[in-house]
Amino acid sequence: MRISQRLILGFLAVAMWVAVVGHISLYQLNQIAEPLSSDIPESVESISKTSYLDSLAQFIRYYDEVLTQSARNYAFTQDKKWEQRYKDVEPKLHRAIKEAIDKGEEKDREFFSNVNKANHALVEMEYKSIELVNNGQTDQAVKILESSKYWDQKRIYEQGLGDYVRTGGTKYDEALSSSAEAVNLATKQAQNLLKTSTWLVLIFGVVALILAVGAGLLISRSIYVPILKLKAAAAETGKGKLDTQIEIRSNDEVGQLAASFKKMLNDLKKTTTSIDNLNREIIDRKKVEESVRLAYEELEKSNKELKEMQSQLVQSEKLASIGQLAAGVAHEMNTPVGFVASNFETLENYMKKIKELLQMYGELLGEIEASEKTKLSDKANTISKSQNDMKIDFILKDLPELFNDSREGIDRVTSIVQNLRDFSRIDQSGNPDKYNINDGIKATLIVAQNEIKYDADVKTELSDVPLIFCNAGQINQVLLNILINAAQAIKSQERDNKGTITIKTYVTDDDVVCEISDDGPGIEPDKLPKIFDPFFTTKPVGKGTGLGLSVSYDIIVIKHNGKLIADSSVDEGTKFTIKLPLSKRKAKNEMEAENTNSGKESRIVCGR
Amino acid sequence: MKWRQKTLTVEKRAVLFVDDDEIVLRSLERGFLDEPYITLFAKSGKEALEILQREEVHIIVTDMRMPEMDGLDLLETIRKMYPHIVGIVLSGYTEMATLQKAVNQGEIFRFIPKPWKLEGDFKKVVREAIEHYNIKSERDTVRQQN
Numbered sequence A: 001m002r003i004s005q006r007l008i009l010g011f012l013a014v015a016m017w018v019a020v021v022g023h024i025s026l027y028q029l030n031q032i033a034e035p036l037s038s039d040i041p042e043s044v045e046s047i048s049k050t051s052y053l054d055s056l057a058q059f060i061r062y063y064d065e066v067l068t069q070s071a072r073n074y075a076f077t078q079d080k081k082w083e084q085r086y087k088d089v090e091p092k093l094h095r096a097i098k099e100a101i102d103k104g105e106e107k108d109r110e111f112f113s114n115v116n117k118a119n120h121a122l123v124e125m126e127y128k129s130i131e132l133v134n135n136g137q138t139d140q141a142v143k144i145l146e147s148s149k150y151w152d153q154k155r156i157y158e159q160g161l162g163d164y165v166r167t168g169g170t171k172y173d174e175a176l177s178s179s180a181e182a183v184n185l186a187t188k189q190a191q192n193l194l195k196t197s198t199w200l201v202l203i204f205g206v207v208a209l210i211l212a213v214g215a216g217l218l219i220s221r222s223i224y225v226p227i228l229k230l231k232a233a234a235a236e237t238g239k240g241k242l243d244t245q246i247e248i249r250s251n252d253e254v255g256q257l258a259a260s261f262k263k264m265l266n267d268l269k270k271t272t273t274s275i276d277n278l279n280r281e282i283i284d285r286k287k288v289e290e291s292v293r294l295a296y297e298e299l300e301k302s303n304k305e306l307k308e309m310q311s312q313l314v315q316s317e318k319l320a321s322i323g324q325l326a327a328g329v330a331h332e333m334n335t336p337v338g339f340v341a342s343n344f345e346t347l348e349n350y351m352k353k354i355k356e357l358l359q360m361y362g363e364l365l366g367e368i369e370a371s372e373k374t375k376l377s378d379k380a381n382t383i384s385k386s387q388n389d390m391k392i393d394f395i396l397k398d399l400p401e402l403f404n405d406s407r408e409g410i411d412r413v414t415s416i417v418q419n420l421r422d423f424s425r426i427d428q429s430g431n432p433d434k435y436n437i438n439d440g441i442k443a444t445l446i447v448a449q450n451e452i453k454y455d456a457d458v459k460t461e462l463s464d465v466p467l468i469f470c471n472a473g474q475i476n477q478v479l480l481n482i483l484i485n486a487a488q489a490i491k492s493q494e495r496d497n498k499g500t501i502t503i504k505t506y507v508t509d510d511d512v513v514c515e516i517s518d519d520g521p522g523i524e525p526d527k528l529p530k531i532f533d534p535f536f537t538t539k540p541v542g543k544g545t546g547l548g549l550s551v552s553y554d555i556i557v558i559k560h561n562g563k564l565i566a567d568s569s570v571d572e573g574t575k576f577t578i579k580l581p582l583s584k585r586k587a588k589n590e591m592e593a594e595n596t597n598s599g600k601e602s603r604i605v606c607g608r
Numbered sequence B: 001m002k003w004r005q006k007t008l009t010v011e012k013r014a015v016l017f018v019d020d021d022e023i024v025l026r027s028l029e030r031g032f033l034d035e036p037y038i039t040l041f042a043k044s045g046k047e048a049l050e051i052l053q054r055e056e057v058h059i060i061v062t063d064m065r066m067p068e069m070d071g072l073d074l075l076e077t078i079r080k081m082y083p084h085i086v087g088i089v090l091s092g093y094t095e096m097a098t099l100q101k102a103v104n105q106g107e108i109f110r111f112i113p114k115p116w117k118l119e120g121d122f123k124k125v126v127r128e129a130i131e132h133y134n135i136k137s138e139r140d141t142v143r144q145q146n
Helices: A003-077 A079-104 A106-134 A140-144 A150-237 A253-369 A373-390 A392-424 A437-452 A470-492 A546-559 A584-597 B003-011 B024-031 B045-054 B071-081 B095-103 B116-145
Strands: A433-435 A456-462 A468-470 A499-507 A510-517 A563-569 A572-579 B015-016 B039-043 B059-062 B084-090 B110-113
Touching: A003 A079, A003 A140, A003 A150, A003 A253, A079 A106, A079 A468, A106 A140, A106 A150, A140 A456, A140 A572, A150 B003, A253 A373, A253 A392, A253 A437, A253 B003, A253 B024, A373 A392, A392 A437, A392 B024, A433 A470, A437 A456, A437 A499, A437 A510, A456 A470, A468 A563, A468 A572, A470 A499, A470 A510, A470 A572, A499 B071, A510 B095, A546 A563, A563 B116, A584 B039, B003 B116, B015 B024, B024 B039, B039 B045, B045 B059, B045 B071, B059 B071, B071 B084, B071 B095, B084 B116, B110 B116
Parallel strands: A456 A499, B015 B039, B015 B059, B059 B084, B084 B110
Antiparallel strands: A433 A468, A499 A510, A510 A572, A563 A572
């Protein structure tokens, strides 16, 4: 049972007990009140009514006397004040009689009705007498007032009043005595009641007290004990023991509280577990954060290393270009050196033969001096045979050609060395100088020829362009990169006929422009934006560093303030446009700034 | 007697040189002037194939990089049409992957780099190639007889 129900029940029991006591007391009181409420007021009321009627009767008698006397006095004295007095009092009498009829008992009403009738008759006659007096007929008026008719009525009037007084007197006594009786009775009953009530109240009070205390004890026990348990459990929980058992099984609020408490404990356990998990998570996360931090440091380190490596790679791209160049140049020189060396060996062989033959001729000359004809002809035959064996005719005919061929070979090698020097400007320390891009293109073409000539024909449309101020070796490196890329792109198509690479130069208001276009496979649109990115390459692993165009971009755009633009459409070809600015003054200014900044050769500006 | 026979066999052999550079061919012509075998010269792979149709050739010495048909293509064609011919490469072009492929396919007997040495190297290699050819053909003959 719920505590509220229990409390209500307990209070109901006490209240019912109190109600029973109250009811009994009320009954007792009623016993007293009955005579007090009915008998005594009745008699008191009849007494007051009687006394009121009595006084009314007194007034009626008094007013009547006043009227009779006033009418008489007016008739005798003709003094107007009496007429006035009469008219003043007459309504009062009328009202008093009316009042007595209303308030009186049935018997009294009969008496007062008689009085009323007599009064009407008397008043009529008296008004008549007053009228007569006013008309000067005083005698007539007196006559009326002293007539037997007038006095008869006067008697009736008196009799009515007398009848009332006789009956009214007895009633007054009755009322008094019955009142006294009722008061007596009531007093007695009250005394009895007081006695019994005192006992009753005493007994009931004690019983109510016991009931209240009992109910209180029972209820408080059923509330207090489990609350104590809960308190203990809460204290235990507070110490962190979440496994505390609560043995409260009642169905009331405390039971519900206990159930809630248990639920709270369970939730708390869950929460604690999840908090533990969270703590663990936080620790884990901190670990992760720590490792992320470490990873980040590692990453920064790697990034730094990577940057260093990138500069190394840029350097190695330079070296790779030079290596490529060297390989190309070496191959280009292998052939002329090859045949010159071969010719040289042959020449030695030729000379040996010629020497041998000359020796034979010498011997022949000696023998001619003391000669015998047959011997000479033998010798001549031997020489002639040797000449044939030695293929001297061929040798003599071939000798000029051998020299020509060898000279051409030596020229080729000389030209290659010259162009190589022009290309890389190895005789200069990489400082900017006046540069003719057409010369740069020619030098680069000779160097790159070996890479290109088997796959593509090169067409050049070079117009006269002004000299620009820049680092020739770097610009040539860019030209070489683009030319070799073009040749390799054409080669990758494995086509039957050779491709074409077209090189154009011209000058605009601001720039010297060089366009290098090929009719190779072109670059796919999604790859085109990436071609200047470092390490972007479409060549197989190990074939390209992916830095060629990146370095080219750096050289043209960053170092020389120029522009490097790539246009391409798939299956039609690719065009690279190099724009190098003309303006000298600015270049000089920037170069001076550069020189004051640091001695590094990295940022060298060309033109604009 | 044995040497004599060998010499005779060598004299009957023909060597075809292929290079797109005529100066190279001329220097080879004069270089191999005193060699006992027949020397033939072609400026391109196409010309080489034409010569092979007319003449009996036993050894071929070819450059690698030539326009239209390069040395490897030529050797591959020859291996299919004239499998007995021994191939030698004379080149300044030393790209390993291409060479490796050619050697592994058995198309090349020897590789001679440019610039070359006539005495001791080049001529010796050509003679070795001829001997190689002779041994092979003798073996084939014996096999056929058996």
